[in-house]
Amino acid sequence: MTLRSLAVAGAVFVAAAIPASANQFESELKALSVGKIADISSSQEVIAAIKSQNERTATYDQSKIDELDKTWRAEAESNDQPMIDDVLGNDLSGYLMDIQDGSGGLFTEIFVMDAKGLNVGQSDVTSDYWQGDEAKWKETFGKGPNSVLIGELEQDDSTQQLQSQVSITVADPDTGEPIGAVTFGVNIEQL
Numbered sequence: 767m768t769l770r771s772l773a774v775a776g777a778v779f780v781a782a783a784i785p786a787s788a789n790q791f792e793s794e795l796k797a798l799s800v801g802k803i804a805d806i807s808s809s810q811e812v813i814a815a816i817k818s819q820n821e822r823t824a825t826y827d828q829s830k831i832d833e834l835d836k837t838w839r840a841e842a843e844s845n846d847q848p849m850i851d852d853v854l855g856n857d858l859s860g861y862l863m864d865i866q867d868g869s870g871g872l873f874t875e876i877f878v879m880d881a882k883g884l885n886v887g888q889s890d891v892t893s894d895y896w897q898g899d900e901a902k903w904k905e906t907f908g909k910g911p912n913s914v915l916i917g918e919l920e921q922d923d924s925t926q927q928l929q930s931q932v933s934i935t936v937a938d939p940d941t942g943e944p945i946g947a948v949t950f951g952v953n954i955e956q957l
Contacts, residue, residue, distance in 0.1 A: 799932050875950070876948065917931035
């Protein structure tokens with residue numbers, strides 16, 4: 767049996783045990799990262815939203831970032847979610863939701879991060895607001911333009927679909943300098 771047939775047969779533990787280096791879909795995911803994902807990530811909607819947030823968050827220190835992340839995490843466990851609602855209600859999040867909805871099931875999640883690793887917009891709620899301490903931001907924004915991180919194959923418990931995260935650096939089209947990063951959850955069954 768292949769990994770794909772095991773995942774479809776419900777062997778959840780198998781997909782979770784595969785390290786990122788063994789992601790057998792890496793070439794397809796890299797092609798997606800320089801094609802459709804790069805196109806979306808370089809859109810005016812994404813670039814303008816990141817630049818705007820970078821202006822607001824440029825002076826944030828680690829204590830401010832930690833405070834915001836703590837608030838987000840608490841709201842994620844609550845019915846009262848003003849911070850989360852604000853981000854999910856912004857124009858970029860609407861754009862990302864439309865992209866995900868129109869992807870035919872290819873994209874399971876999309877979220878955009880600023881130069882501090884803070885969420886700018888997202889198609890679904892993330893568990894935390896600050897991604898700056900995670901590989902999806904460190905290995906992309908932190909390494910500069912054209913950086914790509916292909917995540918491990920994982921089985922989504924709710925959908926039972928095999929997926930992987932693809933993260934890339936978002937660069938300013940005028941300067942080529944990194945301004946943020948984006949992560950796409952990709953349904954492997956739709957490749």
